Amino acid sequence: MNSWKRYCAAVLAAVGVTACAGIADGLILYAPMDGSTEAAAANGRPVRAEKLKFIDGRFGKAVRLEGGAKLAYPAKDQFDFERGTVAMWIRRDRPWSEQRSWRIFKAAAGKEWNENAFYIGGTRWDELCVSQHDRDKKRNLVLSPNKIPYPAGEWQHLAVTWNGPEIRVYMNGEEISYKTPSNPMRERPEGTPHRLEIGSESSDKEVLAGEIDELRIYNRALPPEEVKVLFNHVPQTGEAK
Numbered sequence: 001m002n003s004w005k006r007y008c009a010a011v012l013a014a015v016g017v018t019a020c021a022g023i024a025d026g027l028i029l030y031a032p033m034d035g036s037t038e039a040a041a042a043n044g045r046p047v048r049a050e051k052l053k054f055i056d057g058r059f060g061k062a063v064r065l066e067g068g069a070k071l072a073y074p075a076k077d078q079f080d081f082e083r084g085t086v087a088m089w090i091r092r093d094r095p096w097s098e099q100r101s102w103r104i105f106k107a108a109a110g111k112e113w114n115e116n117a118f119y120i121g122g123t124r125w126d127e128l129c130v131s132q133h134d135r136d137k138k139r140n141l142v143l144s145p146n147k148i149p150y151p152a153g154e155w156q157h158l159a160v161t162w163n164g165p166e167i168r169v170y171m172n173g174e175e176i177s178y179k180t181p182s183n184p185m186r187e188r189p190e191g192t193p194h195r196l197e198i199g200s201e202s203s204d205k206e207v208l209a210g211e212i213d214e215l216r217i218y219n220r221a222l223p224p225e226e227v228k229v230l231f232n233h234v235p236q237t238g239e240a241k
Helices: 003-014 224-232
Strands: 027-031 048-050 053-056 061-065 070-073 083-092 102-108 117-122 128-133 139-143 156-163 166-171 196-198 210-218
Touching: 083 102, 083 224, 117 156, 128 156, 128 166, 139 166, 156 224, 166 224, 196 210
Parallel strands: none
Antiparallel strands: 027 210, 048 070, 053 061, 061 210, 070 196, 083 156, 083 210, 102 117, 102 196, 117 128, 128 139, 156 166
């Protein structure tokens, strides 16, 4: 058993869970951001990396996104609309509840912003928002409680899991999903996204204005106990899949 799986087993045992699929399982993109945006994945080089900086992060270095910064990875073999998990450490310069929209993650296969797309971001109504849009632009939406309590300048661990229309949002290892749709989307988004946008958007006003560290994307929805393990995990130098 490698060190990652030993750690997983130990933490799960501490919280009373005896079985674990191994939170390395299904990891298809891992970018530690330690001075480089290259990722351990099928297509590990970003397709767009502009105006980025690297500063001290949660572990080692982190990538800073501000102003006109852009960061995007190839989507093929690295994202599945059917099921998956996006997880990262994130720190913002501004309060999370600043009544201004900002983007954390975007995967879109459609020609319009709300067609065959998946978004994670903050809203101008002081919420975290995760939304899926199908080919008919029907939206499946999950929110956090409003008045997001996380202060500026402090690291938070974000994880979003989805399995079909079921979406769960976690902060610092705990689920904070608040609102689910009254009419769940009948169909999931289709196609392969053009690319995976991280912490940035077409508008510079929606750039994260902060740092991202330890970006991970899975091809499966991690269960709550594995999200907690991931939150408590301290990465090792050279760690990959």
